[in-house]
Amino acid sequence: MKTLFKKADFLLIAVLCLVCAALFLPRFFGAGKLEAVIYCEGAPFRRVDLSTVKEAYTIWLDAQGVVLKVEPGAIGYESSNCPDKLCVRTGRLTRPGDTAACLPSKTVVVLEGGFFRKGPDVMTY
Amino acid sequence: MARKTNNRKTALLGVLGAQALALSFLENIFPALPGLPPGAKPGFSNIVTMFTAATAGLGEALAITVIKSVFAGVTRGLSAFIMSFAGGILSTFTMFFLLRLKSSPFGIAGVSVASAAAHNLGQLLAAAVLTGTSSVFGYAPVLLLFAVATGLVTGTVLKVLMPALRKQSRYFLK
Amino acid sequence: MGTTVIQSLRGPGSSATAGVIVDKIGSLEEKSLSWRQAGSDIYRINANAGSSVRTGADTAEWVRQCLKISAAGAGAFDITVGSLSAFWDIGGENPRVPAKEKIAELLKTIDRNTVKTNGDTVKIAAGQRLDMGAVGKGIACDEARKILEKSRVKTGTVSVGGSVLVYGYKKGCKVGIRDPKGTANDYMGILNLGSCCVSTSGNYEKTFTFKGKTYHHILDPKTGYPADSGLTSVTVVCDSGLASDALSTACFVLGYENSLPLLEQYSAGAVFIGRDGTVKVTADLEDRFSLNDSAGYVLEPRV
Numbered sequence: 001m002k003t004l005f006k007k008a009d010f011l012l013i014a015v016l017c018l019v020c021a022a023l024f025l026p027r028f029f030g031a032g033k034l035e036a037v038i039y040c041e042g043a044p045f046r047r048v049d050l051s052t053v054k055e056a057y058t059i060w061l062d063a064q065g066v067v068l069k070v071e072p073g074a075i076g077y078e079s080s081n082c083p084d085k086l087c088v089r090t091g092r093l094t095r096p097g098d099t100a101a102c103l104p105s106k107t108v109v110v111l112e113g114g115f116f117r118k119g120p121d122v123m124t125y
Numbered sequence: 126m127a128r129k130t131n132n133r134k135t136a137l138l139g140v141l142g143a144q145a146l147a148l149s150f151l152e153n154i155f156p157a158l159p160g161l162p163p164g165a166k167p168g169f170s171n172i173v174t175m176f177t178a179a180t181a182g183l184g185e186a187l188a189i190t191v192i193k194s195v196f197a198g199v200t201r202g203l204s205a206f207i208m209s210f211a212g213g214i215l216s217t218f219t220m221f222f223l224l225r226l227k228s229s230p231f232g233i234a235g236v237s238v239a240s241a242a243a244h245n246l247g248q249l250l251a252a253a254v255l256t257g258t259s260s261v262f263g264y265a266p267v268l269l270l271f272a273v274a275t276g277l278v279t280g281t282v283l284k285v286l287m288p289a290l291r292k293q294s295r296y297f298l299k
Numbered sequence: 300m301g302t303t304v305i306q307s308l309r310g311p312g313s314s315a316t317a318g319v320i321v322d323k324i325g326s327l328e329e330k331s332l333s334w335r336q337a338g339s340d341i342y343r344i345n346a347n348a349g350s351s352v353r354t355g356a357d358t359a360e361w362v363r364q365c366l367k368i369s370a371a372g373a374g375a376f377d378i379t380v381g382s383l384s385a386f387w388d389i390g391g392e393n394p395r396v397p398a399k400e401k402i403a404e405l406l407k408t409i410d411r412n413t414v415k416t417n418g419d420t421v422k423i424a425a426g427q428r429l430d431m432g433a434v435g436k437g438i439a440c441d442e443a444r445k446i447l448e449k450s451r452v453k454t455g456t457v458s459v460g461g462s463v464l465v466y467g468y469k470k471g472c473k474v475g476i477r478d479p480k481g482t483a484n485d486y487m488g489i490l491n492l493g494s495c496c497v498s499t500s501g502n503y504e505k506t507f508t509f510k511g512k513t514y515h516h517i518l519d520p521k522t523g524y525p526a527d528s529g530l531t532s533v534t535v536v537c538d539s540g541l542a543s544d545a546l547s548t549a550c551f552v553l554g555y556e557n558s559l560p561l562l563e564q565y566s567a568g569a570v571f572i573g574r575d576g577t578v579k580v581t582a583d584l585e586d587r588f589s590l591n592d593s594a595g596y597v598l599e600p601r602v
Contacts, residue, residue, distance in 0.1 A: 004233050004280060006230060009232050013273055024266045039305075043321070090482050090483045110305060123458065123461070123474070124499045
């Protein structure tokens with residue numbers, strides 16, 4: 001076992017790099033992105049790709065009277081005109097499937113996507 | 126004479142085992158890199174395992190692997206043992222097979238990279254079983270790249286240390 | 300109802316179908332089930348208590364089904380609690396604790412036997428009021444299923460305020476049961492199900508606190524007060540959405556032991572969360588239920 005590099009070694013490394021690139025590809029086609037969908041009156045109103053968020057920012061929905069806070073990998077109700085503030089108390093949504101709803105403003109925020117999910121597909125309560 | 130040789134062989138194995146452990150211990154100083162699962166390490170102890178697989182036999186190389194795994198288990202718990210063992214077994218068999226092929230087309234670098242990749246695969250499989258989910262395979266692409274890089278490093282280091290390691294073996298076995 | 304509808308549908312025309320379902324649920328509330336909205340069937344039945352009222356064909360049928368379940372559960376679930384629940388107004392603008400005498404008075408109006416239906420007409424006794432709040436969401440699930448069956452959607456889930464329709468699955472839909480002590484996204488366990496309907500009744504959904512005591516919205520039709528059978532929540536799995544919703548209310552009122560015969564009668568399964576933190580699962584769901592270990596509940600093994 002004297003030689004460090006032989007021809008086949010380069011081939012092996014090249015093959016492994018290719019396999020690696022191939023495995024990475026699905027991610028760039030959205031399979032791994034975490035997307036927040038904001039519903040107004042039951043219809044999707046706006047989509048936010050949380051996996052590409054670099055800095056936190058807020059979304060003002062004046063017509064609905066709610067303010068959402070968007071962070072890298074998370075979203076949540078920051079404030080609302082509703083009496084109960086259940087939406088705000090739900091906190092930050094971070095996992096696919098996480099949901100927050102504000103009945104008076106008729107808005108719902110659901111997180112979709114994510115690569116593999118261990119949690120439930122839907123919640124009963 | 127046979128008994129003396131056996132004792133010497135055991136002694137050499139012990140020294141190699143200790144060196145593997147020392148390298149294992151040292152590389153834990155390596156910080157967790159972003160994108161990599163916590164606990165991904167360069168695998169410097171593979172230098173010792175590869176040397177053992179190349180110059181001694183499969184049994185001896187496996188012995189080193191077991192020593193490493195047990196050490197991991199004793200210091201870091203059962204799951205650490207399982208991870209180390211799974212990765213080590215796959216890695217050791219790979220390197221032995223590649224090294225001992227009659228006309229092996231691979232040089233030290235290739236064997237090193239292949240066994241590093243096998244090590245990571247073994248650990249991913251163990252992790253999937255331990256956590257009960259397949260989501261760990263999301264790490265596969267990054268780990269593969271990491272295996273190529275660390276394999277090249279350890280292979281090169283082994284080549285450089287080869288004369289010294291042979292000398293160490295001769296000392297015990299002559 | 301004013302409920303949150305969350306849908307996840309897969310197949311051709313999913314977006315359009317989702318829109319149809321949302322519209323249907325809205326009109327269900329408006330035209331049929333709401334006791335608050337003037338013009339809805341239930342509103343008119345209540346407003347004309349003592350006379351026969353012609354309703355949409357479905358409404359009368361739903362009333363009949365509710366009466367059957369009511370009888371089967373010995374009155375633990377009863378749509379004639381309208382007067383009582385309206386007075387308590389838990390979840391409304393002015394919740395209050397009725398005086399004992401008022402409770403006794405209101406209890407007299409709770410009687411499923413004075414509800415008469417014939418074809419598409421419904422008649423209740425004077426002084427009575429119907430409240431479909433305990434089955435509305437389940438009915439919505441059934442209606443959603445009807446729409447899905449006519450569409451090209453292959454699989455999906457429709458959640459109507461926590462009542463869930465699982466559609467097009469042979470198995471493998473993971474339905475999480477909300478952890479009563481957590482927030483909206485915390486689950487205490489997961490049911491692995493095929494197509495069915497799932498409804499939950501819990502004492503954490505609508506409450507109000509008065510003089511240090513907390514009252515929840517599931518009233519026991521026999522006592523007139525919030526049901527107290529040692530449970531925090533019950534989740535019922537059944538083919539029929541209406542039944543799953545009605546049964547979850549009935550089981551909450553009846554408690555674990557007394558619920559079992561009723562569930563069997565409707566081929567339904569259930570998960571009971573006791574106030575002491577113990578979880579009991581009926582035999583048919585045993586293999587499908589997995590506890591979330593980090594939620595702090597204890598699963599009672601089947602004897």
